[in-house]
Amino acid sequence: MTVSDYHIPVMLSESIDALGLNEESIVVDLTFGGGGHSNEIVKRLGFNGMLYAFDQDLDAKNQLIDHQNLTFSLSNFRHFGRWLEYYERLKVDAVFADLGVSSWQIDVEQRGFAFRFNEGMLDMRMNPSAGFTASDVVMRYSQSDLVSVFSEYGEVRNSKALASAIVDVRGKWNNEVSIPLFNALLDKKYIGDRNRYFSQVYQALRIEVNDEMGALKDMLIQVEKYLKPGGVFAVLTYHSLEDKLVKNVMRSGNIDGKDDKDDFGNSLNPYKRKGPKYLEPTEEEVAINNRARSAKLRVVERR
Ligand SMILES: C[S@@+](CC[C@H](N)C(=O)[O-])C[C@H]1O[C@@H](n2cnc3c(N)ncnc32)[C@H](O)[C@@H]1O
Missing domain, CATH: 3.40.50.150 (Vaccinia Virus protein VP39)
Incomplete structure (x- = not known):
């Protein structure tokens, strides 16, 4: 390469x-x-x-x-x-x-950084041996912590509505969330331009996961x-x-x-x-x- x-x-x-x-x-x-x-x-x-x-x-x-x-x-x-x-x-x-x-990190599906592939786990760890993934953020953070992540790191305009929708649905997600499942939720919640919205949410999770x-x-x-x-x-x-x-x-x-x-x-x-x-x-x-x-x-x- x-x-x-x-x-x-x-x-x-x-x-x-x-x-x-x-x-x-x-x-x-x-x-x-x-x-x-x-x-x-x-x-x-x-x-x-x-x-x-x-x-x-x-x-x-x-x-x-x-x-x-x-x-x-x-x-x-x-x-x-x-x-x-x-x-x-x-x-x-x-x-x-x-x-x-x-x-490379964005373009390789298995690294789970990119919404455009619509497959794989929501991962986003730059250091793949670190324990904590984007899926963990989505599954475990309190509603108010999710609001902070989406609004501070992604400037997501409806971060409260998004966090509330995540908390409502994640019980059905079996401890982990895949990119297709997460994208399906975002498809119901996005406002404005879809690409821009998805980019903001994914950026927020990436910044959080990697501190x-x-x-x-x-x-x-x-x-x-x-x-x-x-x-x-x-x-x-x-x-x-x-x-x-x-x-x-x-x-x-x-x-x-x-x-x-x-x-x-x-x-x-x-x-x-x-x-x-x-x-x-x-x-x-x-x-x-x-x-x-x-x-x-x-x-x-x-x-
Ligand atoms: C934009 S790329 C660098 C590209 C490089 N300048 C080149 O032209 O090939 C950023 C790199 O920094 C690494 N990186 C980001 N944050 C880091 C951190 N806190 N500690 C160590 N590496 C980090 C990422 O893993 C990624 O490989």
């Missing part, structure tokens, strides 16, 4: 240029996926350079290229700091993350500790919830985006912006790769 069968890398040249690499760079790619960005990074490294790559998905690990400058850890990126300490690499030149799911917001926060607040002064932090985001957290941390060093100041009124922000507020893909890229359409690349430099 080629890299692009697995996942076409988004904003590849913009991301690599932003990282400002040289042959001796020590780099972290927190989201290896199909290795689209990692492969370009290692090409630029010489004998003394090193890329530390992470992914929590065994399928991503199976895409690994054997390269002397690449060290891979099968791990949630929320633990990346501990791994760097384990490798005794306490400071790095660049940290990159390309958030969300890979095309995407929790992992992202844990990762974001660690980066400043491991970046050398002048080091670069670049993140590709795909939806407003993750983008807001990234923007806040890059603007202030904290999750709330609060601009803390010292006693003399100087900003305590550990970062300064590198280039424009964010970059977006070109029209040409979106025409070739529709999954790039909502991407934003944010880049800062460690002070």
Whole structure:
């Protein structure tokens, strides 16, 4: 399988240029996926350079290229700091993350991410050895927790009606819910555009199952500790919830985006912006790769 069968890398040249690499760079790619960005990074490294790559998905690990400058850890990126300490690499030149799911994860039926297949179990685990699936969320969460998941993570307009319909019917679903059963329910409840509605509900479940917001926060607040002064932090985001957290941390060093100041009124922000507020893909890229359409690349430099 080629890299692009697995996942076409988004904003590849913009991301690599932003990282400002040289042959001796020590780099972290927190989201290896199909290795689209990692492969370009290692090409630029010489004998003394090193890329530390992470992914929590065994399928991503199976895409690994054997390269002397690449060290891979099968791990949630929320633990990346501990791994760097384990490798005794306490400071790095660049940290990159390309958030969300890979095309592979969405395109393989058995992973249970996609409503369009209309078969298989509602799964959505990025780490297939984690115990908790999207089916578990639907079957076990209280009605009010379901409302929160659908409204906060999917901005589903009728989240109360949907949660109530789930609670009414799930007793008949035998401990697990399949994609066809769940879709049949959504078909009765959706409002507005069907595709958009289904996407919002599936996105909400995916974010919850993988604790995407929790992992992202844990990762974001660690980066400043491991970046050398002048080091670069670049993140590709795909939806407003993750983008807001990234923007806040890059603007202030904290999750709330609060601009803390010292006693003399100087900003305590550990970062300064590198280039424009964010970059977006070109029209040409979106025409070739529709999954790039909502991407934003944010880049800062460690002070
Ligand atoms: C958009 S893909 C990355 C694609 C990659 N840049 C490429 O071009 O091939 C995102 C990857 O990040 C992984 N991922 C998402 N959240 C993660 C987390 N919290 N910890 C580790 N890996 C994560 C997913 O499993 C997926 O493989």
